[in-house]
Amino acid sequence: MLDPVAGGSVGAFPGSRALSIAPTDVDQEHNTLRAPLRPIASWELADHHFAFDSSFILPSMTEDLAELVMLVRANPESPLAIFGHADPTGDAGYNKLLSGRRATALFAVLTRRVDLWTQLFQNPMGRDDWKKDDLAGRLMRGVVEPGGTSPALTLFQRYMDAIAVDQDRAAFTVAPASFLGRGADPKGRGDFQGCGEFNPLRVFSIAEATTFRSPANKEARDEANAVNRRVTVFLFSRGTRIDLAAWPCPRAGEGIGRCQKRLWSDAGVRRANAARRREQPADRDTFACRFYDRLNEAVGHHQAIRQLTFRVLDEFGDLVVDTVVFLKVGEATLPAKVGGDGLATFRVPADATEAVLQIGRDQIDVDIAPLPPVTTVAGVQQRLFNLGFLAGAIDGAAGPRTREAIIAFQEEVNEDGVAIPVSGDPADPALQRELVRAHGS
């Protein structure tokens, strides 16, 4: 029997939302709690990093891959799964396979499965023919012909090593066991799949669809559809394992049959052109697949994502540059590269209210809330606090500690060569101007 003992307080359990349960003294009665399949973070690869109409990955993908590996390394226990997407032009079955081929190509470069690229190369599908791409052709032509496999493998391997590099330009790989299906299925079940055209980010209005039907407007249509052609990677909650036999998605190389069993009851409406253009995340009604839609909702994509930008300074007030800093939001640890301007930008769900910024070994608690205007005492205090001049509470009252902090800031501004009065007065316009400049907002 658990008897309460002293210590703690209400709300002592941080983390995910609490579940509601009923006590019971009846034997068979219970509360079933299921760990939800819940992504904690996502990453997206845009269409233009693939060759046109192709699943061949272009060298321009390098920078995005470096971001992905930062995210994977920051969340080592969170398995990942790849979902390819096509635009709704053309045949649903073809689109399913094309999006699956793109997902396959990404999985292969992450895990260095050169054999998967060789298969894609050797088995063109419709317009997705790697031989038509100059670079892919050069890498493969003549060397995958009968008898000559190993030079091709070497070239593909070297190309993968060249484009999949981290921010220090070191080649990286992701172990198949880090994927949701743990690499157990040779054809990638649970690890990578194509959603085809079922989950577009944008559905044209009827007027747009009519215009785009004209062959003359094909180019404009393809451009407006570019947002729909993408590859999404979800990172799932720490330690998530799945039962491959129960995984709803068909393999990347399989048809749409199993997808169709998973469509929402109103999938027809979701996929149809309506009076106006509909888009994620604003409309939340463009994904026809129930399973994917729920994953997406749970990761918080439906909410407006808020962008947070930090300028990172060391204890001497100098910019910290060319390093990676982390923001812990909920279960996810989001990485951001600090550029030469000392700025680190994160995209967090709009409903996040707190986070922890990690710079080297330092951890800084961050309350995510609107910054009060600099013309208020609280606004002056918050900026002084963020810049490391004020240790006390942000209470909106100009006490002696606030005055001291203002004076210290004003003296430093003068030392830096900008002459302003050392007033200690929060209402001082010169102080407010310099605070906004130093704080960046």
Place this chain on the structure above:
Amino acid sequence: MSTRDHVVAVGEYLALIAARSGFRDYRVIWNDPANAALRRKRTNPQSLAPGDLVKVPVLEEPAFARATDQVHRIVAAGGPILLHFRLDDQSRKPFATRAGKLTVGGRNATGAFVVRGPIDRTTGGDGELDVTVGGEPVEGEFVIAPTTAADGSSGATFRFLVGQLEPVDTPRGMRARLTNLGYFAGASDDDDDQLAWAFEEFQCDEKIPKKQRGFTPGDRKKMLPTWNALAKRHGDMLPGEELTE
């Protein structure tokens, strides 16, 4: 016996109301003829809705207060509170014989909030975990660490609020059970869209007949099969306890 009216507040369940009123067994209250209307309305005395009216029998002055000796001890009238869980992983398979850490916070006899744990507990072969708690449990968590072996299995953290499972035919009760079962039913109490989508998933998974599908909270008759299936799948309703019109 005369009764007094008690209006159920958020987080209250009959075992708690009974304990606070000096009853060791909540059934004395539940089975009191004065509560016939409550029994018709609610199938599970530990899953009541805020605002429900409970008729609490008025006890005679407790014996210890009349004792002639000088030792006056406060005797907790309520029995321990029992919490029964079935814990499933992300594939909806039981967390069978898995070690975890249990922490429970609640109020002790003096009303102070105290936390006990973490203590080591292992789930049963069907993922079951039975917990007996003294005092008034309020919240807790059970953490199963993922196993690290190559064929390792999932971990999970279950945080729970005791006594906040409202009846299955109330909006909060529906959302809570769907959420417990791993469906995404929206984050806020008024997100009816997400609740409706979660029901579509649930009805599909449970093979509810096509005619009875949909989310029609105003059409009680149509919702009954879904509500009963939901409470049974969750485990707080046993066969024979089904809601009726």
